């Protein structure tokens with residue numbers, strides 16, 4: 001059983017919605033900069049849960065929080081440090097957008113992230129953390145947390161080993177003078193207000209030295225992260241919320257938030273779905289800030305159903321690893337094509353279920369799985385100016401393409417071209433040599449090419465026929481397969497490896513091939 005059905009089934013069998021009627025599924029992302037693709041795994045897991053529960057006839061809503069109320073604690077490398085330094089320590093909503101046209105920093109990066117959700121077909125309803133705080137919905141929980149601050153300190157110490165002093169309170173105050181929140185320390189809650197002083201200087205963050213008192217309601221303060229997490233569950237009545245592996249260890253943030261939820265707020269934490277990392281080229285989020293690792297970069301690389309396969313294809317207990325500049329891109333297409341083949345063969349198993357889940361819910365009832373040319377082949381043909389993609393596809397399929405197959409082929413070609421122009425490694429890039437390149441060939445290789453030239457000159461040959469002839473030549477000449485194919489790739493592509501040789505040669509103009517073979521033998 002696929003993980004999505006396993007977990008949705010468990011929820012159906014063990015939980016009832018807190019609100020009585022409908023499950024509330026929640027996920028959030030702090031918009032501290034361009035969002036890493038790892039955060040898309042959470043969106044996809046929660047989004048798919050919503051889809052599958054709906055399919056089971058279980059009402060639910062998926063709410064996604066665009067968190068704009070955490071502190072701006074570091075300047076991403078792609079932004080100008082001199083421009084943004086003065087904003088360090090402020091709440092993210094108070095940091096300006098890097099580009100005109102957006103209300104603030106979080107709206108700019110949030111918009112980019114939301115576009116990626118849309119592309120993958122996940123459509124939660126969105127709200128911002130500031131709406132939750134400024135509307136006063138968090139006030140009762142802030143009050144409870146302040147009253148039970150010693151209880152929270154005890155939990156932090158017992159569960160995560162973090163020691164706070166006696167005066168510590170679980171809120172950070174937004175300084176009324178300088179507007180920063182990382183620089184403040186709150187103490188002395190008197191039931192109405194908290195005292196604070198703006199005198200901490202974490203990292204490059206400069207405090208203003210102000211001290212005063214503030215009524216901690218309606219967004220003047222924010223609960224610290226693990227308390228904030230638990231309070232949001234209670235404020236909204238969250239039924240289902242998973243978290244990445246980094247949060248899910250014993251003594252980690254989820255563990256602490258669960259304790260706070262039960263022991264401070266007296267509520268049951270949501271159903272947890274802990275999930276593994278989404279690696280980019282084998283690297284974790286923290287160490288892979290490079291090209292291709294953002295949610296947008298990864299989303300741009302694949303059509304929606306392939307992007308969904310990357311996100312949901314692996315069990316939540318397994319790592320995902322996609323390297324835009326490696327084999328994993330063509331391999332993902334191969335995986336998708338295998339699933340499609342199962343659907344065309346009329347199978348009904350985990351693989352066909354996965355194929356269905358890669359489609360948007362509205363397309364699942366009448367599932368279509370058109371034949372597609374392998375991505376590797378498409379990526380090769382789009383680089384060969386003399387080849388017609390449709391013609392080659394029909395040749396591989398041995399039948400004319402249907403309209404649907406033609407449309408699918410065009411989409412695949414567009415993504416193949418994009419990949420070749422952006423991330424594809426050298427081994428996937430081919431350039432047909434218009435002139436004979438300077439190559440050195442052995443006598444055996446020359447002999448083989450001469451035999452091949454004669455064979456092609458005798459009559460028009462198909463890819464299959466050339467393929468079989470090449471294999472005969474191995475024993476007939478005799479020549480090692482590697483030497484034979486290398487000779488062909490060298491004289492046509494000026495490299496040592498390439499696509500399936502028989503099929504490749506059949507796709508080239510016959511006169512051109514014969515002429516080149518003869519030149520090589522001279």
Ligand SMILES: [Zn+2]
Pocket residue numbers: 175176177178179180183198207208209210
């Ligand atoms: Zn200040």
